[in-house]
Amino acid sequence: MFRLTQYLREIENPTPLGTGARPSGPVVIWNLLRRCNLACRHCYSISADHDFPGELATPEIFAVMDDLKRSGAPVLILSGGEPLLHPDIFSIARRAKDMGFYVGLSTNGTLINEHNAGDIAAAGFDYVGVSLDGMRDTHDRFRRMPGGYDAALRGIRLVRDAGLKVGVRFTLTQDNAQDLPHLLELIERERVFKFYMSHLNYAGRGNVNRARDALHLTTRWAIDLLLRTACDHLRRGLPTEFVTGNNDADAIWLLRWAVKHHPGRVAHLRAKLGEWGGNSSGIGIANIDNLGNVHPDTMWWEYTIGNVRERPFSELWNDVSDPLMRGLRQRPRPVRGRCAQCRFLDVCNGNTRTRAWQLTGDPWAEDPACYLTDEELGIADASPRLVLTPYSRARRTAPEGSQ
Numbered sequence: 001m002f003r004l005t006q007y008l009r010e011i012e013n014p015t016p017l018g019t020g021a022r023p024s025g026p027v028v029i030w031n032l033l034r035r036c037n038l039a040c041r042h043c044y045s046i047s048a049d050h051d052f053p054g055e056l057a058t059p060e061i062f063a064v065m066d067d068l069k070r071s072g073a074p075v076l077i078l079s080g081g082e083p084l085l086h087p088d089i090f091s092i093a094r095r096a097k098d099m100g101f102y103v104g105l106s107t108n109g110t111l112i113n114e115h116n117a118g119d120i121a122a123a124g125f126d127y128v129g130v131s132l133d134g135m136r137d138t139h140d141r142f143r144r145m146p147g148g149y150d151a152a153l154r155g156i157r158l159v160r161d162a163g164l165k166v167g168v169r170f171t172l173t174q175d176n177a178q179d180l181p182h183l184l185e186l187i188e189r190e191r192v193f194k195f196y197m198s199h200l201n202y203a204g205r206g207n208v209n210r211a212r213d214a215l216h217l218t219t220r221w222a223i224d225l226l227l228r229t230a231c232d233h234l235r236r237g238l239p240t241e242f243v244t245g246n247n248d249a250d251a252i253w254l255l256r257w258a259v260k261h262h263p264g265r266v267a268h269l270r271a272k273l274g275e276w277g278g279n280s281s282g283i284g285i286a287n288i289d290n291l292g293n294v295h296p297d298t299m300w301w302e303y304t305i306g307n308v309r310e311r312p313f314s315e316l317w318n319d320v321s322d323p324l325m326r327g328l329r330q331r332p333r334p335v336r337g338r339c340a341q342c343r344f345l346d347v348c349n350g351n352t353r354t355r356a357w358q359l360t361g362d363p364w365a366e367d368p369a370c371y372l373t374d375e376e377l378g379i380a381d382a383s384p385r386l387v388l389t390p391y392s393r394a395r396r397t398a399p400e401g402s403q
Helices: 004-012 058-071 089-098 118-123 136-141 147-159 176-190 216-235 251-262 261-276 315-317 325-330 351-359
Strands: 027-031 074-079 103-106 127-131 166-172 194-199 241-246 285-288 293-295 386-387 395-398
Touching: 004 136, 004 216, 004 241, 004 251, 004 261, 058 089, 058 315, 089 103, 089 118, 118 147, 136 147, 136 194, 136 395, 147 166, 166 176, 166 216, 176 194, 176 216, 194 216, 216 251, 251 261, 261 315, 285 315, 293 315
Parallel strands: 027 074, 027 285, 074 103, 103 127, 127 166, 166 194, 194 241
Antiparallel strands: 285 293
């Protein structure tokens, strides 16, 4: 996750280098169950509205929580499927809060109503994130649920009015980019605390639909719009937090923006972004799925490093004999292609490895969703690059002027 607003504040009010506290363990995104009342087009867990066999029982969940606490994990994001369908979601959340975790709820929002909004607040969630894929027509089409937008917006308002911090999650694709300006207006009207724009990642149904990933020009437009909006909110003293995810090239784009608008702060910003370190899959982010399988993050469900029923999470996470985990933790990562030549590798850390893996079978190939040009990245060698096409696979393009 790239905290855009945080680094815009660094431009206005620089803080000393080395003051950011290193987390004691990974943020754990936990898919408690796979059941969901929706069947969204870009669902990474390919959830459906039925029970899935073999899921962790609540006593097993509690035991894993004990181990996570011992291993230093500071944050639990309770997800699904739709986590509000879990029969023990509130007892799980209350126990996590009592143990000292920062606890988030990741929901589609449609099941939040006047009867359970108070229970959600009483459980002590630090943050509730609700997905919106655009305005009404777009959202309902993506979510395959007529009335889904209105139900989700009602949920946002209910938890907001119950005193909880609520955020909107939006996954950018070529089919919903036109709704982004309207969503940004909506979150201001609705006094939403956080706006999280995720770039499409190739996992689950997101992998099936990758041919409709936002093209690079659309991505550049969207990031510019988000930048202008975040700056405007800061200027007016609004508390909104803007963050992005699944494309750590956004940090490089911010650096280039700073060169034009705040040249005197570029060196400081560059150093701060270097401290942040870019993509954190397998380092600062972990995922446990509904069956207890552990993954480097939520987009790696096809790659498992072990199961908490067979071995404690703390042991699995600290075991670097797994080749992918060893490579993810290497600095610099053993990336290839444009990523290896990029002079900002220390900032983005090779971006999101799942896209390269899904398209090529090689987790260290260049990320085809990096939307900056060779010139912008300081790459002199015009070697063939991996690009997105309107088809279901990537192709290589030859350098300009070659045969």
